Amino acid sequence: MSTDPHILPNNLSSARLPILRIEGLTLHFDGGQTKALNGVDLDVCEGEFVAIVGASGSGKSSLLNVIGTLDIPSSGELFFGAQPYSKIKDTSLFRRENIGFVFQSFNLISTLSALDNVIVPTIGCAGSDHEHKARAESLLIELGLRERMAHFPGKLSGGERQRVAIARALINRPRMVLADEPTGSLDSDNAIQVLDLLTGIVKQQGLTLVMVTHDASVSARADRVVRMRDGKIALPVGAYGDTPELIGGAP
Amino acid sequence: MNLFRFALNNLQRRPARTSLTVSAIALGIAAVVALTSIAWGFEASWQKANDARGTDLIVTRAASENTMPSPFRAEKVQQVLAALPHVKEVVGLLSEMLTVSDDAPPVFVFGWVYSSYLWEHLKLVEGRWPNASAEPVVVIGALAAEMLHKKTGDQVEIEGKSFQVVGIFESNAVVENGALLMTLEQAQQVTDKPGKVNVLNIKVDANTTEADLRNIKEQVKMTLPGFVAITSGELVSQNAVVRISKAMSNATILIAGLVGALVVFNTMLMSINERTREIGILLALGWQRGTIMKLVISESVILSLLGGLVGILVGVGIAWGLEHIELMRGKIDAIFSIPFFLEVQALSIVLGICGGFYPAFKASRLLPSSALRQE
Ligand SMILES: Nc1ncnc2c1ncn2[C@@H]1O[C@H](COP(=O)(O)OP(=O)(O)OP(=O)(O)O)[C@@H](O)[C@H]1O
Ligand SMILES: [Mg+2]
Numbered sequence: 001m002s003t004d005p006h007i008l009p010n011n012l013s014s015a016r017l018p019i020l021r022i023e024g025l026t027l028h029f030d031g032g033q034t035k036a037l038n039g040v041d042l043d044v045c046e047g048e049f050v051a052i053v054g055a056s057g058s059g060k061s062s063l064l065n066v067i068g069t070l071d072i073p074s075s076g077e078l079f080f081g082a083q084p085y086s087k088i089k090d091t092s093l094f095r096r097e098n099i100g101f102v103f104q105s106f107n108l109i110s111t112l113s114a115l116d117n118v119i120v121p122t123i124g125c126a127g128s129d130h131e132h133k134a135r136a137e138s139l140l141i142e143l144g145l146r147e148r149m150a151h152f153p154g155k156l157s158g159g160e161r162q163r164v165a166i167a168r169a170l171i172n173r174p175r176m177v178l179a180d181e182p183t184g185s186l187d188s189d190n191a192i193q194v195l196d197l198l199t200g201i202v203k204q205q206g207l208t209l210v211m212v213t214h215d216a217s218v219s220a221r222a223d224r225v226v227r228m229r230d231g232k233i234a235l236p237v238g239a240y241g242d243t244p245e246l247i248g249g250a251p
Numbered sequence: 252m253n254l255f256r257f258a259l260n261n262l263q264r265r266p267a268r269t270s271l272t273v274s275a276i277a278l279g280i281a282a283v284v285a286l287t288s289i290a291w292g293f294e295a296s297w298q299k300a301n302d303a304r305g306t307d308l309i310v311t312r313a314a315s316e317n318t319m320p321s322p323f324r325a326e327k328v329q330q331v332l333a334a335l336p337h338v339k340e341v342v343g344l345l346s347e348m349l350t351v352s353d354d355a356p357p358v359f360v361f362g363w364v365y366s367s368y369l370w371e372h373l374k375l376v377e378g379r380w381p382n383a384s385a386e387p388v389v390v391i392g393a394l395a396a397e398m399l400h401k402k403t404g405d406q407v408e409i410e411g412k413s414f415q416v417v418g419i420f421e422s423n424a425v426v427e428n429g430a431l432l433m434t435l436e437q438a439q440q441v442t443d444k445p446g447k448v449n450v451l452n453i454k455v456d457a458n459t460t461e462a463d464l465r466n467i468k469e470q471v472k473m474t475l476p477g478f479v480a481i482t483s484g485e486l487v488s489q490n491a492v493v494r495i496s497k498a499m500s501n502a503t504i505l506i507a508g509l510v511g512a513l514v515v516f517n518t519m520l521m522s523i524n525e526r527t528r529e530i531g532i533l534l535a536l537g538w539q540r541g542t543i544m545k546l547v548i549s550e551s552v553i554l555s556l557l558g559g560l561v562g563i564l565v566g567v568g569i570a571w572g573l574e575h576i577e578l579m580r581g582k583i584d585a586i587f588s589i590p591f592f593l594e595v596q597a598l599s600i601v602l603g604i605c606g607g608f609y610p611a612f613k614a615s616r617l618l619p620s621s622a623l624r625q626e
Binding site for chain 2: 065068070071090092093095096097099101103107109111112115116119120121123124129132133168169172
């Protein structure tokens with residue numbers, strides 16, 4: 001476990017507090033043979049949009065999974081605000097209260113309408129069915145799906161499906177959205193539209209966004225781009241797309 | 252959208268599997284409903300017949316376990332009984348299951364002491380009652396009349412002897428409705444059991460207390476070795492047929508419960524294995540492990556409740572059908588009651604929870620990251 005929280009310098013203004021701090025994180029599979037993450041240190045500030053780029057197999061999804069408490073790290077520690085991950089008793093509750101997930105393959109439930117898909121994460125939460133429905137509707141409207149609420153995923157375009165997935169990620173008011181190649185299955189027009197909507201809502205609500213992407217035009221919009229190589233952060237790279245070498249990772 | 256609707260939706264995704272599972276549960280429950288209602292009905296219809304007659308105590312051979320206890324010479328026993336305190340009337344009764352028509356199943360033929368209190372609860376709907384103890388005539392129950400296609404004025408042949416039907420009666424006990432009734436004297440003659448009865452019925456006077464009844468029972472035990480005085484309820488519940496059918500219905504409940512739970516177990520295990528990835532998604536979206544468990548248990552219980560509901564309907568149908576086949580008519584009277592149906596549904600819920608528990612537990616224990624990697 002890392003004891004030095006200052007390994008990785010970052011160029012953030014002192015006004016912005018880290019919402020996420022990762023120290024010496026490793027994630028091993030197959031009894032240590034596969035080192036998906038091999039010593040990751042990273043701070044993410046509240047309200048920041050961080051893009052994670054890197055070659056296939058470099059550990060991007062693994063990192064997102066550990067941040068989202070879907071995987072348990074082999075060693076190292078993470079902090080959400082002041083809360084160390086190792087002290088979280090109920091990771092489901094932690095996810096419900098803090099994390100919204102968006103996946104590349106949408107992962108909608110095909111037998112439920114767009115509206116019901118958005119409501120699914122509220123099942124088992126406090127609040128009335130009516131409140132959950134009203135919030136889901138307003139999110140879908142915000143994402144331009146007013147006319148599509150009753151449609152089933154099979155009747156929606158890729159862009160529309162991903163917008164439903166974004167509404168679903170936001171329904172429980174998370175503080176941080178984790179998106180794994182959210183535009184990876186979309187054509188460039190749809191990708192831009194989805195990205196605009198996602199970043200718009202995230203900025204407006206002051207949420208933190210950590211997004212894995214292969215798309216240079218996506219990472220160009222991030223506050224900061226983090227490059228991964230072989231389970232580590234390669235180099236701290238500057239923000240605002242001044243890193244043309246990243247385009248090599250695009251699909 | 253809530254947990255219940257989501258559970259329903261999950262079941263609707265696989266209509267064939269869901270209906271197969273429901274059918275399998277329903278089959279077991281139907282067997283339970285049919286057998287149990289008949290077993291209880293059998294008991295109740297005999298008790299009802301005894302109660303309707305206004306009999307307070309029945310005296311029989313102690314060792315008798317048949318529906319109708321074996322016959323004995325009545326005279327001496329009757330004298331002893333009549334002398335006991337509070338005993339108002341002691342009347343003999345003879346009963347035989349006899350074939351009276353080639354194209355109808357056997358029916359009960361009862362012989363009751365002429366003009367005793369036994370006859371009072373019957374309602375004459377046609378014709379008249381026998382006029383004398385020695386008159387060779389019968390009155391028949393409404394159901395027997397229908398089954399034997401007999402009406403007032405017709406002849407019936409019993410044990411080679413011809414009797415005229417002089418009246419048709421109704422009783423609220425199905426056993427009596429399906430029976431032929433004559434005077435005890437005639438019954439003893441035709442069955443060749445002069446002076447014998449199956450049971451002696453005791454009617455006590457109005458100011459008899461529970462303690463007095465217990466006292467009579469005691470006295471019978473002491474002064475009449477080999478005989479017992481019991482209430483009609485006691486007589487029926489000691490009956491071998493009643494006991495066997497109750498044991499069978501209990502065994503069916505056990506088997507149906509086990510089979511139902513196994514079917515739910517199998518279905519839900521299959522279902523959650525198919526849905527591993529989806530469960531991973533739900534967990535990623537912040538579903539509590541407890542909510543996953545509730546979802547799977549809800550699906551199991553919906554399956555078993557549906558199975559229970561269909562099973563009750565089918566079971567009632569089977570029991571009704573059995574009641575109405577010629578061979579059984581007038582002999583059983585299946586009992587259905589709301590509490591009984593609620594108990595059956597409680598059994599369904601229990602088997603659903605038992606069958607769904609392990610699949611639910613397994614689903615709730617999935618590691619979200621590996622569940623998400625499935626497919
Ligand atoms: N459950 C697992 N068991 C074994 N190895 C795994 C497991 N999950 C990930 N890995 C391995 O860890 C490494 C990192 O995988 P990860 O999915 O994080 O890469 P990635 O950067 O997201 O790649 P891509 O761009 O292709 O999505 C890979 O070599 C992968 O094979
Ligand atoms: Mg990946």
